[in-house]
Amino acid sequence: MSTAKQSPIQKVVSKLIAWRTAVQSLSLLVWLDPLNFRMHTFCAPVFHCYACPLATFACPIGVIAQFSALHLFPFIAIGLLIAVGALFGSIICGWVCPFGLLQDLAAKVPTPRLKIPQWMGYFRYVVLLGAVLAIPYFYGEGHPLFICRICPAGGVEKALPDVVSAALGGNPIPWPNAIKISIVLAFFVAIFISIRPWCRIFCPLGAIFGFLNRFSLVTMDLKEHQCTQCGRCRTLCTYGIQPDKQPNDHRCIRCLECTQCGPKALQTKLLFDDQPQEETKA
Amino acid sequence: MSIKLRQQVVIAVLVVGLGLLAWGAKFHAQPVFSENNDKGLLTAESKLIKEVSIGGVVRDPYGKLRMTYTGEAPQSCPT
Numbered sequence: 001m002s003t004a005k006q007s008p009i010q011k012v013v014s015k016l017i018a019w020r021t022a023v024q025s026l027s028l029l030v031w032l033d034p035l036n037f038r039m040h041t042f043c044a045p046v047f048h049c050y051a052c053p054l055a056t057f058a059c060p061i062g063v064i065a066q067f068s069a070l071h072l073f074p075f076i077a078i079g080l081l082i083a084v085g086a087l088f089g090s091i092i093c094g095w096v097c098p099f100g101l102l103q104d105l106a107a108k109v110p111t112p113r114l115k116i117p118q119w120m121g122y123f124r125y126v127v128l129l130g131a132v133l134a135i136p137y138f139y140g141e142g143h144p145l146f147i148c149r150i151c152p153a154g155g156v157e158k159a160l161p162d163v164v165s166a167a168l169g170g171n172p173i174p175w176p177n178a179i180k181i182s183i184v185l186a187f188f189v190a191i192f193i194s195i196r197p198w199c200r201i202f203c204p205l206g207a208i209f210g211f212l213n214r215f216s217l218v219t220m221d222l223k224e225h226q227c228t229q230c231g232r233c234r235t236l237c238t239y240g241i242q243p244d245k246q247p248n249d250h251r252c253i254r255c256l257e258c259t260q261c262g263p264k265a266l267q268t269k270l271l272f273d274d275q276p277q278e279e280t281k282a
Numbered sequence: 283m284s285i286k287l288r289q290q291v292v293i294a295v296l297v298v299g300l301g302l303l304a305w306g307a308k309f310h311a312q313p314v315f316s317e318n319n320d321k322g323l324l325t326a327e328s329k330l331i332k333e334v335s336i337g338g339v340v341r342d343p344y345g346k347l348r349m350t351y352t353g354e355a356p357q358s359c360p361t
């Protein structure tokens with residue numbers, strides 16, 4: 001069987017891929033504010049609630065929604081997401097997002113998993129346009145469907161720690177409202193019966209990065225002449241995507257597992273790295 | 283879509299993103315009013331990001347941005 005010569009970036013990916021969880025965990029050192037920098041004048045390009053006592057940066061989605069409610073254009077948040085998306089696409093989701101890590105860890109628990117239909121990936125755009133942009137703009141931040149009011153990150157990263165710390169300290173428990181409790185409970189159930197349900201159905205940040213997958217500097221490339229149609233990449237993809245058909249699918253979180261197929265027909269590369277790839281006999 | 287066109291689109295998107303980011307960080311500011319300041323204090327976008335993350339700014343019925351507190355800032359957002 002012949003295999004395609006690996007691009008320089010793919011060589012790095014091939015070595016790192018077994019360590020993806022470690023990379024995600026290490027990135028927590030940036031997002032969880034171990035040095036108490038509390039730099040909330042700037043957004044991080046990941047989904048991490050700024051109300052969390054361990055948040056280094058502001059949440060870009062929360063900032064966009066709050067600015068929309070104030071009828072202001074969030075230049076920094078939008079600019080950051082477009083620039084990061086144009087560089088990396090959804091690699092951010094697969095490799096450094098803390099909320100993705102939480103769901104990936106839950107996915108390691110051996111429970112039966114429900115398949116999420118592909119079309120549900122479009123619902124992320126509904127959340128982005130509705131709960132992040134339109135509802136805040138027209139109804140303000142008091143609306144019950146304002147993104148921060150229905151976001152599980154706020155419940156998991158702020159409300160839950162508050163409840164636990166108050167209970168442990170013997171203080172009155174600051175119960176969140178019934179909707180927030182329901183969302184957090186539903187989230188915890190969902191991450192154990194499906195794989196990355198928030199990312200695949202609801203995440204507005206993933207919608208932005210996923211949309212930019214087709215226009216990112218780091219891109220997925222299918223060497224069609226190397227592909228043997230074995231379907232291995234589809235087996236490796238736990239998100240139900242067909243990488244051999246759409247390597248830069250907007251629903252892909254770029255875990256890059258599909259690049260481990262036998263013929264190495266799928267590769268990560270830089271868009272400007274278009275030098276001819278030589279073949280090697282394996 | 284050809285690789286050439288994709289490369290051009292990526293460069294254009296990247297320039298737009300970096301341009302927005304630079305503009306927001308360097309030049310974008312809004313007047314924010316408070317009890318102590320009726321003339322409006324020009325506030326940089328980065329400072330506004332911090333304020334909105336704690337529910338520190340609202341738009342009042344007259345369309346002006348107004349601080350919701352005086353003195354010590356709230357600890358977290360109202361949601």
